[in-house]
Amino acid sequence: MVGVDCNLRNLTVGNDDQTRYYDTSETMRIAKVTTRIVSSLKRNDVRIRESVASKYGRRRSAKTRHVLHNATKEIVTVAVQKRTAIVLENIEGIRRLYQKGNGQGRKYRGRMNGWSFGEAQRQIEYKARWAGLPIIRLSRRETRGSSVTCPRCGERLQSDKRLERKLWCGKCRIVMDRDMVAAINLSRRGRVRFARSRPPIAEAQGRAVEAMKGNPTPTVIPGVDAPKPTSHTASSSNHHRLKLVLLSLSSRSLSPPERRRAQVRQI
Numbered sequence: 001m002v003g004v005d006c007n008l009r010n011l012t013v014g015n016d017d018q019t020r021y022y023d024t025s026e027t028m029r030i031a032k033v034t035t036r037i038v039s040s041l042k043r044n045d046v047r048i049r050e051s052v053a054s055k056y057g058r059r060r061s062a063k064t065r066h067v068l069h070n071a072t073k074e075i076v077t078v079a080v081q082k083r084t085a086i087v088l089e090n091i092e093g094i095r096r097l098y099q100k101g102n103g104q105g106r107k108y109r110g111r112m113n114g115w116s117f118g119e120a121q122r123q124i125e126y127k128a129r130w131a132g133l134p135i136i137r138l139s140r141r142e143t144r145g146s147s148v149t150c151p152r153c154g155e156r157l158q159s160d161k162r163l164e165r166k167l168w169c170g171k172c173r174i175v176m177d178r179d180m181v182a183a184i185n186l187s188r189r190g191r192v193r194f195a196r197s198r199p200p201i202a203e204a205q206g207r208a209v210e211a212m213k214g215n216p217t218p219t220v221i222p223g224v225d226a227p228k229p230t231s232h233t234a235s236s237s238n239h240h241r242l243k244l245v246l247l248s249l250s251s252r253s254l255s256p257p258e259r260r261r262a263q264v265r266q267i
Ligand SMILES: [Zn+2]
Pocket: 150, 151, 152, 153, 154, 155, 169, 170, 171, 172, 173
């Protein structure tokens, strides 16, 4: 399982074994240029200003999509090769963090709100779907604190202006990269979700047969076998589905016709 952290500068993909960075800082430059063009318009006609702004807005999102496209394509391709499910953080409500009146500067808010985080996730999701790769989307609760918690000891990490994108763990006495910390924590939290849905071994074997037969109702012997809550049954068959999908990935997703179809769709 790999976690994907989307931030302003890059997409960071990783787990305990390895972390890779995909530079997307170009999207920041595009956003900057667009803002400059739109704000340099001196005409005081609101309608013209609005139409020009939306024209540049469209152009900007087309360019941004293109930059992100290369990164997300490779992220999904590598995950397919390594048979690792992708874990995405929950970004709901992130706009609310940068609203007016939060004590942030206008420029800072503009930068954060112009950020195309949702687009990166959207691309990863649909490309993964094409490849048959499982995506685990964490809840807000599961996402919380993923970028400030030490992956080694669980302590809250300290930031320091002098450290820039680095964080310091006072307990482990080490400096870590913020993006790497986030990616590792996301991958672990995805694994926790996966493990929680895993039933005990004996039960798992029984349920695997059930799942393959496509039989949703387990046989219950009255008085001996208490009925299990349905949510448990659902999650254990989800678990098997995820496992089966990962096992069958390499043969399915890299076949040329499917790939061609995926490329056609992306245009
Ligand atoms: Zn630590």
